[in-house]
Amino acid sequence: xxxxxxxxxxxxxxxxxxxxxxxxxxxxxxxxxxxxxxxxxxxxxxxxxxxxxxxxxxxxxxxxxxxxxxxxxxxxxxxxxxxxxxxxxxxxxxxxxxxxxxxxxxxxxxxxxxxxxxxxxxxxxxxxxxxxxxxxxxxxxxxxxxxxxxxxxxxxxxxxxxxxxxxxxxxxxxxxxxxxxxxxxxxxxxxxxxxxxxxxxxxxxxxxxxxxxxxxxxxxxxxxxxxxxxxxxxxxxxxxxxxxxxxxxxxxxxxxxxxxxxxxxxxxxxxxxxxxxxxxxxxxxxxxxxxxxxxxxxxxxxxxxxxxxxxxxxxxxxxxxxxxxxxxxxxxxxxxxxxxxxxxxxxxxxxxxxxxxxxxxxxxxxxxxxxxxxxxxxx
Amino acid sequence: xxxxxxxxxxxxxxxxxxxxxxxxxxxxxxxxxxxxxxxxxxxxxxxxxxxxxxxxxxxxxxxxxxxxxxxxxxxxxxxxxxxxxxxxxxxxxxxxxxxxxxxxxxxxxxxxxxxxxxxxxxxxxxxxxxxxxxxxxxxxxxxxxxxxxxxxxxxxxxxxxxxxxxxxxxxxxxxxxxxxxxxxxxxxxxxxxxxxxxxxxxxxxxxxxxxxxxxxxxxxxxxxxxxxxxxxxxxxxxxxxxxxxxxxxxxxxxxxxxxxxxxxxxxxxxxxxxxxxxxxxxxxxxxxxxxxxxxxxxxxxxxxxxxxxxxxxxxxxxxxxxxxxxxxxxxxxxxxxxxxxxxxxxxxxxxxxxxxxxxxxxxxxxxxxxxxxxxxxxxxxxxxxxxxxxxxxxxxxxxxxxxxxxxxxxxxxxxxxxxxxxxxxxxxxxxxxxxxxxxxxxxxxxxxxxxxxxxxxxxxxxxxxxxxxxxxxxxxxxxxxxxxxxxxxxxxxxxxxxxxxxxxxxxxxxxxxxxxxxxxxxxxxxxxxxxxxxxxxxxxxxxxxxxxxxxxxxxxxxxxxxxxxxxxxxxxxxxxxxxxxxxxxxxxxxxxxxxxxxxxxxxxxxxxxxxxxxxx
Numbered sequence: 001x002x003x004x005x006x007x008x009x010x011x012x013x014x015x016x017x018x019x020x021x022x023x024x025x026x027x028x029x030x031x032x033x034x035x036x037x038x039x040x041x042x043x044x045x046x047x048x049x050x051x052x053x054x055x056x057x058x059x060x061x062x063x064x065x066x067x068x069x070x071x072x073x074x075x076x077x078x079x080x081x082x083x084x085x086x087x088x089x090x091x092x093x094x095x096x097x098x099x100x101x102x103x104x105x106x107x108x109x110x111x112x113x114x115x116x117x118x119x120x121x122x123x124x125x126x127x128x129x130x131x132x133x134x135x136x137x138x139x140x141x142x143x144x145x146x147x148x149x150x151x152x153x154x155x156x157x158x159x160x161x162x163x164x165x166x167x168x169x170x171x172x173x174x175x176x177x178x179x180x181x182x183x184x185x186x187x188x189x190x191x192x193x194x195x196x197x198x199x200x201x202x203x204x205x206x207x208x209x210x211x212x213x214x215x216x217x218x219x220x221x222x223x224x225x226x227x228x229x230x231x232x233x234x235x236x237x238x239x240x241x242x243x244x245x246x247x248x249x250x251x252x253x254x255x256x257x258x259x260x261x262x263x264x265x266x267x268x269x270x271x272x273x274x275x276x277x278x279x280x281x282x283x284x285x286x287x288x289x290x291x292x293x294x295x296x297x298x299x300x301x302x303x304x305x306x307x308x309x310x311x312x313x314x315x316x317x318x319x320x321x322x323x324x325x326x327x328x329x330x331x332x333x334x335x336x337x338x339x340x341x342x343x344x345x346x347x348x349x350x351x352x353x354x355x356x357x358x359x360x361x362x363x364x365x366x367x368x369x370x371x372x373x374x375x376x377x378x379x
Numbered sequence: 380x381x382x383x384x385x386x387x388x389x390x391x392x393x394x395x396x397x398x399x400x401x402x403x404x405x406x407x408x409x410x411x412x413x414x415x416x417x418x419x420x421x422x423x424x425x426x427x428x429x430x431x432x433x434x435x436x437x438x439x440x441x442x443x444x445x446x447x448x449x450x451x452x453x454x455x456x457x458x459x460x461x462x463x464x465x466x467x468x469x470x471x472x473x474x475x476x477x478x479x480x481x482x483x484x485x486x487x488x489x490x491x492x493x494x495x496x497x498x499x500x501x502x503x504x505x506x507x508x509x510x511x512x513x514x515x516x517x518x519x520x521x522x523x524x525x526x527x528x529x530x531x532x533x534x535x536x537x538x539x540x541x542x543x544x545x546x547x548x549x550x551x552x553x554x555x556x557x558x559x560x561x562x563x564x565x566x567x568x569x570x571x572x573x574x575x576x577x578x579x580x581x582x583x584x585x586x587x588x589x590x591x592x593x594x595x596x597x598x599x600x601x602x603x604x605x606x607x608x609x610x611x612x613x614x615x616x617x618x619x620x621x622x623x624x625x626x627x628x629x630x631x632x633x634x635x636x637x638x639x640x641x642x643x644x645x646x647x648x649x650x651x652x653x654x655x656x657x658x659x660x661x662x663x664x665x666x667x668x669x670x671x672x673x674x675x676x677x678x679x680x681x682x683x684x685x686x687x688x689x690x691x692x693x694x695x696x697x698x699x700x701x702x703x704x705x706x707x708x709x710x711x712x713x714x715x716x717x718x719x720x721x722x723x724x725x726x727x728x729x730x731x732x733x734x735x736x737x738x739x740x741x742x743x744x745x746x747x748x749x750x751x752x753x754x755x756x757x758x759x760x761x762x763x764x765x766x767x768x769x770x771x772x773x774x775x776x777x778x779x780x781x782x783x784x785x786x787x788x789x790x791x792x793x794x795x796x797x798x799x800x801x802x803x804x805x806x807x808x809x810x811x812x813x814x815x816x817x818x819x820x821x822x823x824x825x826x827x828x829x830x831x832x833x834x835x836x837x838x839x840x841x842x843x844x845x846x847x848x849x850x851x852x853x854x855x856x857x858x859x860x861x862x863x864x865x866x867x868x869x870x871x872x873x874x875x876x877x878x879x880x881x882x883x884x885x886x887x888x889x890x891x892x893x894x895x896x897x898x899x900x901x902x903x904x905x906x907x908x909x910x911x912x913x914x915x916x917x918x919x920x921x922x923x924x925x926x927x928x929x930x931x932x933x934x935x936x937x938x939x940x941x942x943x944x945x946x947x948x949x950x951x952x953x954x955x956x957x958x959x960x961x962x963x964x965x966x967x968x969x970x971x972x973x974x975x976x977x978x979x980x981x982x983x984x985x986x987x988x989x990x991x992x993x994x995x
Contacts, residue, residue: 008449012754014787038754038788076785093785123820130819133785149786151821172857173823174786191827192860210859217865219827238790262794282794350456351757352791368757368791370452 004347004363004375007065011036011043013366015080018359019046022085028376029359031068033088034366035077037354042077044090044100045070046109049374065374071100071109079137083158087112089144095119095131097146099158115156115163119148136177138186145186147175153188155200167205171196179223181247182230189235193217195245211251213243222267227274232330236264240281242289244330254331257340260285266356273379275329278363280353286365288378290341291329346373394430404436410751411436440708444514446495448755453487454715455758461722462765474533477723481529484715485522492518520684521712523552524703527691528716531660533723538659542651549648643674644688660694667692696725700737714745714762739766743773750777760795771799779804783812786824793831806832813837817844823860826867826874835871842873846880846912855881876907883919896923896930903942913946917974924977933985940978947971 014037018029030050036042049065075094083089088100088109101112120129132150139145142158151171154163173191181187184200185208193213202208213220219238226232231248240260243253260281270276275292346353351368358364361378395402395415403416414433437443461480464473492515499511530536530544647670651658658666667689671681681689683706690698704713720726721738742762749759759777763770778796783789789812796804809832816825822841829837848856855861861881868878879902886895899920902908908916920939923930931939 008452010445010448010452012757040753076787078785078787121819121821123818132819133787135786149821149824150819151823171823172860173821173827190823192823192863193865194859194863196859207859210863212863213865215866217827217830217863217867262798263790282791348456348460369456370448 003377004345004373005064006371006373008369008371009034009067010370012038012368012370013354013372014077015355016357016364016366016372017080017082017088017355018357018362018364020082020085021359029362032065032357032364032374033080033082034372035073035080035090037076037078037093042073042075043070044073044077044080044088044109046088046102047372050376065372069102069107069109071111073098076133078133078135081137081139083139083144084141087158089137089139091134091137091146091148093133095134095148095150097134097137097144097154097156099144113158115154115161118146118154118156118163119150119152121150135175136188138178138180140180145178145180147178147188149174151175151190153178153186153198165200167198170198170205170207174219176219176221177223179225179233181225181233187223187225187233187247189220189223191219193220193237195220195223195233195235195247197247209247209251211245211247211253213237214252221263221265224267224269226269226330227271229274234267234269234277234330236267236279236281238263240264240283242267242277242279246331259287259342262352265352265354268356268358270358272360277330278356278358280356280365282352284346284349284351284353284367286345286353286356286373288343288345290343345375390436392434392436394432396429400429407751443752446491446498447514449494450487450491451711451749451755451758453490454484454711455761457483457487458715458718458765459761461719464722474535477533477719478529481525481533481719484719485525485529488518488522488525492522517707519552521707523548524684524687524691524699525712525716526551527688528699528720531663531691531694532696532720532725536660538657541660541663542648542656542658545648546652549645643671643685646670646674664689664693696720697737700741704741710741710745710748714741717741739768739770742766743769747773747777750781756781757791764799774799775801775804779807783808786812806834808832809834810837813841817841822857826860830867830870833870838867838871839873842871842877845877846873850915855884872907873909876902876909876912879907880916887923892923892926892930896920896935899923900931900935900938904938910946913942914970917943917946918970921974921977924981929981929984929988931981931985933982933989936978936982936985940975940982943971943974943978 013034015033015035017033019031019033021027021029028050031046031048034045034047036045046068047065048068073090073092074096075092077090078093079091081089083099086102086104088102090098090100092098095116095118097115097118098111099113100109102109117129117131119132119134121132122129132148132152134146134148136147137144143164144156144158146154146156147170151169151173153167153170153175155165157164171188171190171194175188175190177189179187181197186198186200188196188198190196193216195211196207197209197211199208216239218241220235220243221238222236224234226234231246233245233247235243235245235253236259237243240258240262242257242259242264244255244257245253259279260283262282264279264281266278266280268278270278275290277289277291278286279289280286345363346365350371353365353367356363356365358378362376363374363378365373367373391397392402392413400415401418402413404411404413412433413436415430417429457480464476464480495511495515495518499508499515502508502511526548530541530548534544536544644667647667650670651666655662655666671685671689675681683702687699687702687706690702700713700717703716704710707713717726717738718741726737743766746759746762746766749755749762756777760774763774763777766773778792778801781788781792783792789808793805793808796802796808809828813825813828813832813834816822816828817840822844825841826838829835829841845855845857845861858881861877862885864874864878868875879898883895883898883902886892886898899916903913903916917939920931
């Protein structure tokens with residue numbers, strides 16, 4: 001991995017996302033969006049990098065990213081996703097979900113739609129409603145699914161004022177993140193170490209499946225699904241542990257990998273190269289995990305022993321080996337055979353890396369030290 | 380107490396009529412709250428509506444500047460890196476490292492200055508533009524001072540190289556001189572002057588320097604005689620200056636060219652170059668003082684910047700820091716510079732009034748200022764970490780006061796506390812969050828927070844809530860939580876009870892009656908169940924007692940009866956109040972009677988069953 005460029009941007013970055021490239025395009029991504037947090041006035045900003053930046057800069061460094069436009073955002077930006085090429089959805093700490101529209105002709109952002117009060121608390125102590133932060137968003141145009149600290153799941157459709165579907169009290173704790181699982185299914189993770197699968201086709205307010213951590217029910221903060229093998233799911237926990245699950249069977253993780261020293265904020269499978277996984281954490285590091293089996297020498301980092309010495313190899317995964325030829329390298333759990341190589345990508349320890357995104361060979365991350373790091377030469 | 384070095388600045392609070400009203404105020408960590416008041420109410424005073432606003436007065440506005448934030452963030456990284464520099468490396472390698480750190484700090488200041496300059500030029504509003512420009516000049520002054528300190532205190536250049544460093548210093552900072560060089564470079568003999576100004580670095584020895592100087596003198600002489608510069612008066616006068624100065628060693632000649640020199644330190648360095656190129660560090664302050672006096676010539680008094688530079692030339696580090704503290708509005712500069720100088724082992728452990736040394740005092744002040752900012756508090760944490768005496772206490776006090784409006788922020792604060800084993804703060808923050816969660820009916824979150832803080836008392840509270848809900852509604856809410864407590868169940872007895880009770884219901888639902896029965900009994904006999912709940916448990920036992928098959932063995936039935944008696948023995952007899960018995964008491968008595976009956980019948984059946992031979 002070659003050069004990584006850092007730039008200080010005077011705001012703590014909570015989320016960074018590459019703008020998706022048009023389908024079939026071979027160009028690397030050139031634009032990304034960031035959301036800030038903990039400012040008196042937060043903003044959602046759009047940046048460009050590389051040759052796309054026609055803005056003149058006095059001796060701008062190669063690889064330097066430039067601000068294209070930004071817009072004020074009410075409350076902390078807790079999650080950010082691109083709905084499509086022009087629209088960005090932001091989740092706010094005020095419980096609001098906003099869709100921003102980018103106008104490329106005059107390089108501005110404007111609010112296209114807003115769902116205020118998407119997440120709120122009603123409790124015995126609060127007579128009127130009190131807003132709750134919206135913690136996670138996932139989009140599949142034109143649908144947007146949001147989850148929040150109120151344990152609620154909302155399904156919105158762009159252009160419709162009311163939520164298409166709402167599951168109240170889906171969880172008794174905070175839902176931290178959501179991901180799609182073979183739509184119309186979604187996955188959520190919560191503060192008590194559970195992974196829940198929901199099917200919107202079903203009428204009830206109950207999840208269709210609940211999987212949970214063994215041992216300490218450490219809160220899970222992020223979730224991502226393998227791009228090709230829909231049953232393989234990775235989650236990151238508050239103790240920095242990476243868990244790999246097989247949602248087709250069992251109710252426990254297939255493997256637990258001791259990783260970071262503090263909360264793991266995001267986990268991403270690489271979309272075109274899914275043997276690679278990326279995680280970033282409160283401990284100020286960003287790791288690349290390489291589980292491809294063709295590299296000869298690697299080190300094994302399986303979680304060994306400890307009080308929770310139970311789940312390393314799920315017994316039924318051996319059957320998996322027999323029945324299917326294409327096995328995900330993530331599910332095979334033989335410590336002797338399968339090794340995972342881990343690389344730390346940031347040059348030096350910094351404050352928390354809150355977010356990362358990877359598309360093609362381009363990696364992007366934002367930190368609490370108010371810096372954005374970009375590299376376009378990952379592999 | 381130190382004497383006041385100047386008059387305090389006056390700040391007018393808009394909207395408050397200071398002639399008719401008074402103001403009251405209160406200090407915060409970095410700011411002041413001010414509002415209008417009237418201490419003595421005079422009855423004759425007409426009721427004029429006063430100013431209804433409360434004002435926040437901040438001294439340190441730099442912290443809110445968007446461009447300066449980059450300075451704070453980048454320098455934080457350099458600071459943390461500096462603290463980690465190996466102690467064992469001594470001598471040249473350590474010095475080289477420290478010089479590198481100093482240059483890093485300076486480049487950060489320069490980068491900020493550049494950006495601020497761009498913004499100043501592009502500013503639409505002239506007032507804004509002026510503000511930015513003044514900020515640029517402050518940053519420029521800071522870099523000037525830092526650079527000089529680097530040369531004199533960190534680089535510690537000996538005679539010879541010292542002058543070269545000073546030349547670089549002046550050249551870098553004096554725009555007019557750059558302008559002059561550009562002028563000069565466009566002339567007939569640019570080489571001469573390039574050679575003059577672009578002297579190579581420390582590699583030169585004294586003799587080489589003297590030789591060059593001699594050569595230069597001869598060249599000047601020759602050019603003047605040839606009249607080479609007759610066409611360019613600037614160059615001619617410069618040449619004359621050189622020759623005259625060299626020949627007469629006269630400062631006055633140089634002074635006549637005052638308009639070519641922008642300030643006294645430019646004058647100083649130029650003068651040293653011509654007459655005392657091999658000046659030693661300890662001699663510097665003589666020349667500095669005289670340069671200052673000659674240049675100002677009694678017209679004006681020295682400015683704060685001049686005093687600071689003079690103190691540096693006198694190698695009085697403490698004076699430099701003191702003057703900078705007074706002149707600058709923000710602790711950033713003095714804190715970082717002092718810390719760096721302390722790493723060079725240049726500061727005597729100079730105890731201040733309350734026991735910590737100067738470096739620590741400045742770092743504490745700076746970091747406290749950061750904590751007053753809504754966002755930069757995260758940087759302050761690392762600064763407190765590196766203050767051995769009082770850093771931890773300061774951190775403990777500050778971190779509890781950070782407002783926590785989202786869980787994510789709370790998690791970051793908790794992580795900071797846990798890393799430093801600040802268990803008290805962890806507990807108090809988790810308690811606040813757990814209480815909020817209970818109020819919002821997020822019992823799962825509340826439990827999650829109590830688990831993190833290992834707070835058994837709160838876990839008991841949450842369990843009681845669940846049990847209360849169960850009693851009211853007859854069913855459990857949040858089964859996903861209670862069914863999945865895991866090892867957290869051991870955190871508090873009540874929580875264990877809750878988990879086990881739910882398990883009882885599950886077993887009953889699965890028709891595993893024997894297991895359910897023994898579980899139920901164990902809940903009571905092991906004293907895990909709270910007394911208040913025993914009636915409910917016994918009532919739950921009723922359907923098991925009424926089943927066709929005998930579930931409770933005789934021994935178990937005896938134990939149940941014992942529990943019932945324990946429960947009822949303390950109860951007073953329901954009294955007839957004016958001939959009316961309360962309904963509740965009625966229900967209670969009926970329940971107890973039913974239980975006694977059921978227990979007795981079960982006992983009978985159990986004895987019979989156990990008495991008969993098996994299989995017959």
